[in-house]
Amino acid sequence: xxxxxxxxxxxxxxxxxxxxxxxxxxxxxxxxxxxxxxxxxxxxxxxxxxxxxxxxxxxxxxxxxxxxxxxxxxxxxxxxxxxxxxxxxxxxxxxxxxxxxxxxxxxxxxxxxxxxxxxxxxxxxxxxxxxxxxxxxxxxxxxxxxxxxxxxxxxxx
Numbered sequence: 001x002x003x004x005x006x007x008x009x010x011x012x013x014x015x016x017x018x019x020x021x022x023x024x025x026x027x028x029x030x031x032x033x034x035x036x037x038x039x040x041x042x043x044x045x046x047x048x049x050x051x052x053x054x055x056x057x058x059x060x061x062x063x064x065x066x067x068x069x070x071x072x073x074x075x076x077x078x079x080x081x082x083x084x085x086x087x088x089x090x091x092x093x094x095x096x097x098x099x100x101x102x103x104x105x106x107x108x109x110x111x112x113x114x115x116x117x118x119x120x121x122x123x124x125x126x127x128x129x130x131x132x133x134x135x136x137x138x139x140x141x142x143x144x145x146x147x148x149x150x151x152x153x154x155x156x157x
Contacts, residue, residue: 007060007093007094007095008037008040008059008060008061008069008092008093008094008095009058009059009060009094009095009097010036010037010039010040010059010094010095010096010097011040011043011058011096011097011100012096013036013096014036014039014089016089017088017089017090018086018087018088018089019080019086019087020086020087021084021085021086024084026086029084029085029086030083030085030086031085031086031087031088032076032079032080032085032086032087032088033076033087033088033089033090033091034073034076034077034087034088034089035089035090035091035092035094036089036090036091036092036094037059037069037092037093037094038069038070038072038073038076038092039073039089040059040094041055041059041066041069041070041073042070042073042074042077044058044059045070046074052066052067052070055070099112099113099114100112100113100114100133101133101134102120102131102132102133102134103131103132103133103134103135104123104125104126104128104130104131105128105130105131105132106123106126106128106130107123107125107126107128109123109124109125109126110134111124
């Protein structure tokens with residue numbers, strides 16, 4: 001019997017949990033399930049362009065495990081696109097980070113906000129709107145050095 005997998009660290013839940021071909025009722029479509037950790041792997045590798053070793057570090061998994069996750073995710077997305085199937089995002093072993101770090105590009109002030117509170121409109125110090133996610137927090141992970149970890153969701157989304 002294999003060991004239980006570690007929770008994979010994800011930066012956020014997907015905004016939409018289901019994607020389907022336009023004009024075809026959901027009842028007529030075959031469904032594929034993309035796990036939340038597979039969604040996160042696509043976000044890190046394909047959207048943010050991180051190398052697999054850096055993305056694996058962000059998700060708190062080995063490079064080899066990340067490779068298996070991203071391969072499975074890409075196969076499911078390709079199958080959904082080519083074969084006109086619905087893609088539902090749910091499930092998996094994952095934990096959501098609790099905080100996000102922002103940086104003001106004008107005054108260099110950095111601060112953290114709880115996950116799920118939305119993007120801040122201005123810097124709390126100088127009121128500038130030139131704010132971005134802090135470089136070390138890109139990808140939605142404020143869980144460096146054991147800080148900001150969320151609750152493990154085994155099989156739940």
